[in-house]
Amino acid sequence: MRLGLVTSGYCMARQCLRKNVPLHRVCRRNVTGAGSTLDFNVDSKTGIAVLSMNKPPVNSLNLEFLTEINIALEKVENDKQCKGLIITSDLPKIFSAGLDITEMYQPDIDRLQEFWRTLQDMWIKLYGMSRVTIAAINGHSPAGGCLMSISCDYRIMAPNYTIGLNETQLGIVAPFWFVDVMFNTVGFRQTEMALQLGTLFKTDEALNIGLIDKVVPQEEVLNAAKLEMERWLKIPAFARQLSKTEARRPTIEKLIKRKEEDIGYFRDYITKDAIQKSLGMYLESLKNRRK
Amino acid sequence: MRLGLVTSGYCMARQCLRKNVPLHRVCRRNVTGAGSTLDFNVDSKTGIAVLSMNKPPVNSLNLEFLTEINIALEKVENDKQCKGLIITSDLPKIFSAGLDITEMYQPDIDRLQEFWRTLQDMWIKLYGMSRVTIAAINGHSPAGGCLMSISCDYRIMAPNYTIGLNETQLGIVAPFWFVDVMFNTVGFRQTEMALQLGTLFKTDEALNIGLIDKVVPQEEVLNAAKLEMERWLKIPAFARQLSKTEARRPTIEKLIKRKEEDIGYFRDYITKDAIQKSLGMYLESLKNRRK
Amino acid sequence: MRLGLVTSGYCMARQCLRKNVPLHRVCRRNVTGAGSTLDFNVDSKTGIAVLSMNKPPVNSLNLEFLTEINIALEKVENDKQCKGLIITSDLPKIFSAGLDITEMYQPDIDRLQEFWRTLQDMWIKLYGMSRVTIAAINGHSPAGGCLMSISCDYRIMAPNYTIGLNETQLGIVAPFWFVDVMFNTVGFRQTEMALQLGTLFKTDEALNIGLIDKVVPQEEVLNAAKLEMERWLKIPAFARQLSKTEARRPTIEKLIKRKEEDIGYFRDYITKDAIQKSLGMYLESLKNRRK
Numbered sequence: 001m002r003l004g005l006v007t008s009g010y011c012m013a014r015q016c017l018r019k020n021v022p023l024h025r026v027c028r029r030n031v032t033g034a035g036s037t038l039d040f041n042v043d044s045k046t047g048i049a050v051l052s053m054n055k056p057p058v059n060s061l062n063l064e065f066l067t068e069i070n071i072a073l074e075k076v077e078n079d080k081q082c083k084g085l086i087i088t089s090d091l092p093k094i095f096s097a098g099l100d101i102t103e104m105y106q107p108d109i110d111r112l113q114e115f116w117r118t119l120q121d122m123w124i125k126l127y128g129m130s131r132v133t134i135a136a137i138n139g140h141s142p143a144g145g146c147l148m149s150i151s152c153d154y155r156i157m158a159p160n161y162t163i164g165l166n167e168t169q170l171g172i173v174a175p176f177w178f179v180d181v182m183f184n185t186v187g188f189r190q191t192e193m194a195l196q197l198g199t200l201f202k203t204d205e206a207l208n209i210g211l212i213d214k215v216v217p218q219e220e221v222l223n224a225a226k227l228e229m230e231r232w233l234k235i236p237a238f239a240r241q242l243s244k245t246e247a248r249r250p251t252i253e254k255l256i257k258r259k260e261e262d263i264g265y266f267r268d269y270i271t272k273d274a275i276q277k278s279l280g281m282y283l284e285s286l287k288n289r290r291k
Numbered sequence: 292m293r294l295g296l297v298t299s300g301y302c303m304a305r306q307c308l309r310k311n312v313p314l315h316r317v318c319r320r321n322v323t324g325a326g327s328t329l330d331f332n333v334d335s336k337t338g339i340a341v342l343s344m345n346k347p348p349v350n351s352l353n354l355e356f357l358t359e360i361n362i363a364l365e366k367v368e369n370d371k372q373c374k375g376l377i378i379t380s381d382l383p384k385i386f387s388a389g390l391d392i393t394e395m396y397q398p399d400i401d402r403l404q405e406f407w408r409t410l411q412d413m414w415i416k417l418y419g420m421s422r423v424t425i426a427a428i429n430g431h432s433p434a435g436g437c438l439m440s441i442s443c444d445y446r447i448m449a450p451n452y453t454i455g456l457n458e459t460q461l462g463i464v465a466p467f468w469f470v471d472v473m474f475n476t477v478g479f480r481q482t483e484m485a486l487q488l489g490t491l492f493k494t495d496e497a498l499n500i501g502l503i504d505k506v507v508p509q510e511e512v513l514n515a516a517k518l519e520m521e522r523w524l525k526i527p528a529f530a531r532q533l534s535k536t537e538a539r540r541p542t543i544e545k546l547i548k549r550k551e552e553d554i555g556y557f558r559d560y561i562t563k564d565a566i567q568k569s570l571g572m573y574l575e576s577l578k579n580r581r582k
Numbered sequence: 583m584r585l586g587l588v589t590s591g592y593c594m595a596r597q598c599l600r601k602n603v604p605l606h607r608v609c610r611r612n613v614t615g616a617g618s619t620l621d622f623n624v625d626s627k628t629g630i631a632v633l634s635m636n637k638p639p640v641n642s643l644n645l646e647f648l649t650e651i652n653i654a655l656e657k658v659e660n661d662k663q664c665k666g667l668i669i670t671s672d673l674p675k676i677f678s679a680g681l682d683i684t685e686m687y688q689p690d691i692d693r694l695q696e697f698w699r700t701l702q703d704m705w706i707k708l709y710g711m712s713r714v715t716i717a718a719i720n721g722h723s724p725a726g727g728c729l730m731s732i733s734c735d736y737r738i739m740a741p742n743y744t745i746g747l748n749e750t751q752l753g754i755v756a757p758f759w760f761v762d763v764m765f766n767t768v769g770f771r772q773t774e775m776a777l778q779l780g781t782l783f784k785t786d787e788a789l790n791i792g793l794i795d796k797v798v799p800q801e802e803v804l805n806a807a808k809l810e811m812e813r814w815l816k817i818p819a820f821a822r823q824l825s826k827t828e829a830r831r832p833t834i835e836k837l838i839k840r841k842e843e844d845i846g847y848f849r850d851y852i853t854k855d856a857i858q859k860s861l862g863m864y865l866e867s868l869k870n871r872r873k
Contacts, residue, residue, distance in 0.1 A: 153778065168534050171527035176537065184770045188475045188538070189501055195534040196444065197526055210771055235779055236753035236860070243750055243777040246758065247770070278527070459825055462818035467828065479766045479829070480792055486825040487735065488817055569818075 037065055039090060040072045047083035048229050049076050049131075050222070054090035061144050062100035063111065066118040073125040083237065084229045085129065087148060088136035088222055093161070095137045098144030104270050105279045116266050119144075120259055123177065127151040128252050130241040132232040136225035138218060142166050142200055147178050150185045150211065153232065153244070156225050158218040162200040163211060169198035171278040173269070175262060177255045184251060186210050328356055330381060331363045338374035339520050340367050340422075341513070345381035352435050353391035354402065357409040364416040374528070375520045376420065378439060379427035379513055384452070386428045389435030395561050396570045407557050410435075411550055414468065418442040419543045421532040423523040427516040429509060433457050433491055438469050441476045441502065444523065444535070447516050449509040453491040454502060460489035462569040464560070466553060468546045475542060477501050619647055621672060622654045629665035630811050631658050631713075632804070636672035643726050644682035645693065648700040655707040665819070666811045667711065669730060670718035670804055675743070677719045680726030686852050687861045698848045701726075702841055705759060709733040710834050712823040714814040718807035720800060724748050724782055729760050732767045732793065735814065735826070738807050740800040744782040745793060751780035753860040755851070757844060759837045766833060768792050 037055035042048070051072050053059040061069075076085045089095045103115045126133065126148065135141075135149040137157040146163050149155050157163065165182055167174040174182075174195060182191045190209050193199070206212045216224040232240070255262065269275060328346035333339070342363050344350040352360075367376045380386045394406045417424065417439065426432075426440040428448040437454050440446050448454065456473055458465040465473075465486060473482045481500050484490070497503045507515040523531070546553065560566060619637035624630070633654050635641040643651075658667045671677045685697045708715065708730065717723075717731040719739040728745050731737050739745065747764055749756040756764075756777060764773045772791050775781070788794045798806040814822070837844065851857060 153775070168526055168530040171530045173530050173533045173537070179538065184774070186771070187478055187769055189477070192475070192535070192538045193444070195538060196531050197523065232779065235750055239750040239753045239755050240778050242755045244774070246755070247761065247774045247777060274529075459817055459821040462821050464821050464824045464828070470829065478769055480768070483766070483826070483829045484735070486829060487822050488814065
């Protein structure tokens with residue numbers, strides 16, 4: 001059900017809900033190293049790595065999945081053979097539904113803080129990556145899925161999906177560094193309005209405001225990303241990297257300086273009674289939708 | 292005479308000039324609380340407040356009128372029933388012509404400083420307002436009228452009017468916080484050029500550069516604003532407010548830190564002989580135009 | 583050969599290479615005051631100065647040429663009769679190919695540092711100039727040519743040329759202040775991508791992203807610049823200047839604070855073995871291309 005994915009924004013393990021299995025036990029089974037939720041391949045000929053998210057039902061970003069992604073991002077950064085990274089999804093119709101809401105609902109505080117720190121690290125690695133990064137957005141990409149997309153160097157998207165920082169629609173607020181990347185991508189005015197309204201842009205609207213760079217048919221997204229990558233890999237690597245890291249440095253340093261403050265802010269905000277109640281109702285609504 | 296309004300930029304009490312009545316006595320008769328210059332209504336069913344400026348001939352912003360507006364803005368912010376604010380004009384063909392030039396010409400220094408402080412407060416309240424704010428721009432909107440418009444969350448405008456920060460055309464300079472809001476709305480390049488040239492954008496040009504968000508026929512402006520407001524009021528209020536205030540906070544804090552400095556700068560600048568002479572000539576030209 | 587100019591980015595004295603004359607001796611013959619490489623005229627009736635670059639083959643910016651330009655810029659700023667400045671080229675098909683690479687290849691360190699300081703001064707004078715400045719871009723305008731163009735107040739360009747900060751393509755990195763002006767002109771996203779890719783935009787693409795403001799046929803570029811200038815000169819000069827300098831001040835102050843640091847950074851970067859090797863190969867390739 002597409003609309004469900006679209007309006008969810010933050011991901012959750014729907015299947016768990018349907019089977020009445022306790023959420024915490026099942027959703028977190030993908031331990032780092034198991035490798036079942038991430039396909040990661042480097043083409044030794046082209047030097048292009050493809051990181052393909054494969055965590056049904058909606059590539060929700062929980063602690064373990066983020067940890068796996070971080071390990072993959074480090075591999076890319078440290079492997080001299082690896083010149084560029086394409087991020088895509090193995091699942092139909094969804095790129096990533098973003099943060100796993102079950103991480104935020106009735107959380108263990110230590111785990112909650114670790115979850116947020118791991119998300120911060122993922123973003124710092126991805127936005128600051130010296131390698132060329134391209135998002136091959138072959139499905140819906142709300143909230144954290146949008147963050148991953150706009151943290152790449154280039155975005156190619158299939159038609160008829162949606163992308164955006166829609167946190168506000170769920171009654172929560174995107175952290176300042178999500179907002180900063182959005183601002184860097186589409187400017188202050190579009191960011192301010194989209195944040196307030198929690199706008200999910202359709203593919204063509206996203207292209208129109210510059211949130212994505214190119215639209216190609218669903219079946220061509222990955223190949224188009226590889227072709228685009230070849231264009232970027234022709235540029236002298238050292239100069240390209242320096243241009244990139246210099247441009248993005250102030251935005252990244254802003255978070256690095258405030259990491260602990262940001263974790264504390266998130267922890268205090270998300271554990272407020274009103275927010276917990278709102279998240280609970282949201283999880284319940286997803287559950288009922290599926291019955 | 293439409294052109295007259297357009298090129299004026301800053302408002303002045305034309306009628307006074309026509310009747311040769313001393314400017315200071317007549318233009319400042321609208322005392323706070325008299326309520327005749329502002330229609331302010333809250334629809335208890337929808338929670339939408341409409342603030343309609345009704346200070347002939349051109350809704351010029353003098354000390355008393357700004358004070359009235361500030362009282363209304365505080366009412367909106369403090370009234371829990373009130374969820375959104377629409378600002379519009381009761382006068383034909385003019386939204387607001389901006390600051391009342393008679394406040395600046397041969398001024399009493401204490402009043403001049405109080406005038407500027409009240410303008411600062413109006414902007415801090417409006418730009419930082421937690422409620423949704425929509426400008427229903429049903430007439431020309433130069434200078435201070437443009438500031439009020441771009442300080443709202445959304446702008447709907449009728450065709451064939453003009454809007455812009457045209458201060459430069461009058462030989463004066465828009466203060467830094469006018470410029471900052473313009474920059475937030477249309478970016479550095481458009482702002483820099485428009486400020487230098489004192490550009491008044493026609494409705495369709497304003498839409499084109501993103502200075503306004505929507506164009507509807509004159510008679511539909513207010514209703515379109517109400518419809519738009521409904522869209523914004525569907526968003527969870529707390530998260531929307533926080534998104535808004537976080538995005539606008541740096542811009543507002545910049546003025547708050549420099550309020551006194553900015554007042555002093557304005558006072559010293561506007562009382563320069565050259566500027567006074569220029570304002571005097573301008574007032575004279577308006578007077579002659581009307582004879 | 584147009585393509586040659588386009589892909590060069592940084593200028594070099596091709597003729598020298600063709601004749602196997604030592605580069606250093608020939609390329610630096612244009613001593614300040616000789617006046618042969620700059621046509622500089624002020625129309626006493628209109629107050630419009632035209633600075634026309636005439637340093638074959640490609641208006642490369644070396645120490646002497648930059649010094650001449652700086653002298654001209656100071657004349658404009660200090661001459662009360664002079665109200666506006668148009669910068670253009672006397673050479674066919676090239677506005678300016680940018681920095682003279684021979685200044686950077688196997689350099690004398692003192693001269694290298696003086697070269698960079700003179701470039702900084704040129705930019706500080708041009709970007710901060712109180713007079714109206716218009717670039718009449720009647721030929722290709724890569725790298726330093728692009729910097730000069732985007733440091734003016736307005737850009738008019740002939741069709742079928744290219745403009746952009748293409749440093750990355752040569753394996754070098756545009757300094758932060760080049761990037762800042764680009765950012766001020768076309769925003770973060772376009773700048774970041776163009777810098778990484780070293781994009782040279784065709785005239786119509788440049789218009790599309792706002793890197794230039796107007797396109798007119800080759801033979802009309804200068805006249806169009808004069809007409810545009812008249813529009814700007816109608817604005818009260820003092821207010822226009824103040825609007826301009828206030829908007830550009832933070833960008834200029836950033837460099838002024840870091841001038842020596844920036845010189846040291848450039849010196850250390852450009853004298854790296856890898857960069858020297860890369861510049862050498864590039865000079866060689868230009869030489870071979872011409873044989």
